[in-house]
Amino acid sequence: MIESCTKKRMLLGISLLGGLTILVLIVESNWTESSSDNPFSENIEVNSTVIPNGEYEVISECHPCTAFEIASKSIGVCGHARYKEVIKYKKGETVTRSCDRVAWLEERKFWKFQALSFACAVLFCISVFWRENILRQRVIRKVARQLRASA
Structure with missing residues (x-):
């Protein structure tokens, strides 16, 4: 079956499959939910007085910690996951929490x-x-x- 296909048909088929793959990746990336929205599976800095299950707003998206922050452990969450994000709870307190990716x-x-x-x-x-x-x-x-x- 595949031996009877011309080069043009094979190239067309491969191009269509590649386009379909890219389309699926785009749709999937837009529809999947982030796992960082779950406030119960997070590590919050030690000096926080806020209960982790309150409402919050993400001020700074998840980004890598600097080498200085990791080495000095100035931000406690950087030693855990090497990534951090800054969130602000409705009660007004701003805290840093670790994130996975x-x-x-x-x-x-x-x-x-x-x-x-x-x-x-x-x-x-x-x-x-x-x-x-x-x-x-x-x-x-x-x-x-x-x-x-x-x-």
Whole structure:
């Protein structure tokens, strides 16, 4: 079945599957909920007097702690997860809590992986075409040699 497909049909099929994959990733990233919205699974700095299940507003999104904050342990939550976010509770207190992942760093890693995979695919595709041409030329030379020998 797949052997009967032309190169144009194969390229079209692969392009459609790639486009569908990108569409699914975009839709999924917009529809999934963040796990950092759950206030019960968080680590809040020690000097906080607010109960963690109150209403809050995120002032600063999750971002990596600096090397100084990790080494000096000036912010206690940086020693735990290496990422922090600043939140403000409705009662007025502003606290720092740890978070597991930074969304934009994870997304950047994902796109780096996708770019590397695409570059490898292009490189291997070029090498396959190159090898195919070399083998085709060898067969043509062999047939020409046989024709010369028989004549």
